[in-house]
Amino acid sequence: MRPSRDILVVVLGAAYEVGKLERYVAQFLIDRGIDILIPTMAECNQLSSGVRHRDRFWCVGGVTVSRVSRAKGNEAPMVYVVGLDRVAEGESNPQLRNQLAVALTRSIGWVRVSGVGNYPLYAEFDRAIRSGETLNLTFDRPPSKPMERTEMGELVRRYAPGRESLAGADLTGAQLGGMDLRNADLIGTQLVGADLGGAILDGAKLAIANLTGANLMGASLKGAKLVGAILTNARLKKS
Known part of the structure; x- marks a missing residue:
């Protein structure tokens, strides 16, 4: 299996925090001798760069580590989904559950999902795995008005007067x-x-x-x- 195009790591989380997890996972792999690419970076193994290539998603010999928004439209035989706990902590947030659905469907073969802690969502995953070959995903379409239910709305809420x-x-x-x-x-x-x-x-x-x-x-x-x-x-x- 080739690192590039055959293996994809997708990280989950709200817009204001997912970049930190993306770079943490990337650095973790680099420290273990695994070449990586964060989409739009000019070269492999770069965690930040002033020069961006918007359409770059793969790097020869490197494993792509991507957030969901950049992974859309790309697929790989083996997908690792990191940060299930970020979704589990905000399980009622339809945008986060939608992230999970998008991440899982990036795989055309196998998928591994990881998260820390103990949440009811993990039990839901266990039931899905035991159900056999059929995986049922429930997605409630979010309302269009309350911005608090969107990632950008959450960003605005965080700096609103009197808040963080x-x-x-x-x-x-x-x-x-x-x-x-x-x-x-x-x-x-x-x-x-x-x-x-x-x-x-x-x-x-x-x-x-x-x-x-x-x-x-x-x-x-x-x-x-x-x-x-x-x-x-x-x-x-x-x-």
């Missing part, structure tokens, strides 16, 4: 285009390769944030605090 700030959060590669993030506390936040095109960042605290390779085209930055922010290869305006 996003300072120091790992939002690498996050799709935040057009979002209203005015006055958001993003001090020291990892926004490498994030899409912030057209976002409203007026008054946002972006001091010492890492915006390497981020898309800021069309973003409003009136009064934003960017002292010490890393803007290497960031796109600030159309060429």
